[in-house]
Amino acid sequence: MTLNFLVAPDFPPQNFAGWHMFNTVLQKRSGLRLHLLMPQNATEQSEQLASGAVDVLYANPFDAAELIRDQGFIPFARPVNRSNEMVIATSAKADQVNTVEDLKSGVQIALTANHDVKLIGLRLLEPADVTEQDVQWELVDSYQAAARLVIQGKVDAGFFLATAYHSLSKLTKSQLKPLIESSLKNISHVLIAHPRVANDIAVIKTAMLGVGAQAGDADVLQAMGLDEGLEGMEQEDAEFMIDLMDTLRD
Structure with missing residues (x-):
């Protein structure tokens, strides 16, 4: 068998x-x-x-x-x-966005179909008073695709599985700015x-x-x-x- x-x-x-x-x-x-x-x-x-x-x-x-x-x-x-930690990142050129609190209602976020990453990300957005209904979601097939949209300025931020984010090329990460990384452990x-x-x-x-x-x-x-x-x-x-x-x- x-x-x-x-x-x-x-x-x-x-x-x-x-x-x-x-x-x-x-x-x-x-x-x-x-x-x-x-x-x-x-x-x-x-x-x-x-x-x-x-x-x-x-x-x-x-x-x-x-x-x-x-x-x-x-x-x-x-x-x-x-552990499955996640990172919220924006473009390195986004001078007005340096913390999660700088993200506002109507924010455009790229993400994959990883529900756990979305779940944790929404928790991390709470200090910004941004809920799931306040976000314009852009679904992509990969974290590399999410990074491209963020770098190109087509979205305001991206949700990344932390291991995937840290595995991006040095060139890609140099064009991104992490706002927060979770630390749940379990x-x-x-x-x-x-x-x-x-x-x-x-x-x-x-x-x-x-x-x-x-x-x-x-x-x-x-x-x-x-x-x-x-x-x-x-x-x-x-x-x-x-x-x-x-x-x-x-």
Whole structure:
């Protein structure tokens, strides 16, 4: 049997090859056949999830919360010291905008379909008295596209996953000005599995958590952008994260 392993499409382009390397290592060590799914955007990911064919998923926290609570997906691992922080940034040329409080009702913001980033970003906008209804949203497929719109002055600011922002090229970042970065610590991507493959989770988990212990593993993790590897995650840990996200929504 082949298990479909989907990776959420919100990592920097330079990490693409790393996930393929990781999948190859997992197959060798687990003895399982894993078919890697790398959707290009959130729409394609939604279509693949809707097909019911996804067995294992590296999900952003918003999608993980929904799949755990609504479809019974089982959480079993998460990145070590890799919380999902986000950055609000504007153009370096925006002399009149230096803090979040300088953003006003009607502000134009570029963002991807990452709901967790939007959720945290809206919380960070509260000091400016700007709500979701006060924003003109510009949806884009990637953080690179969001950066381009900000730099070109087509929007006032952008919402970025912090790891994606810090992975932008030096030239790109030199044309941006970060206004604020979150520091929540307890929200992260999560590895989850469909209930139908519950019997395979122990094998997959052991293989995943073991990457980092053998020669050459550090190169794989670095290529993925997860230098410290993965750690186990229990159901109660996932529920705590979900509760925190619910608090952010309220």
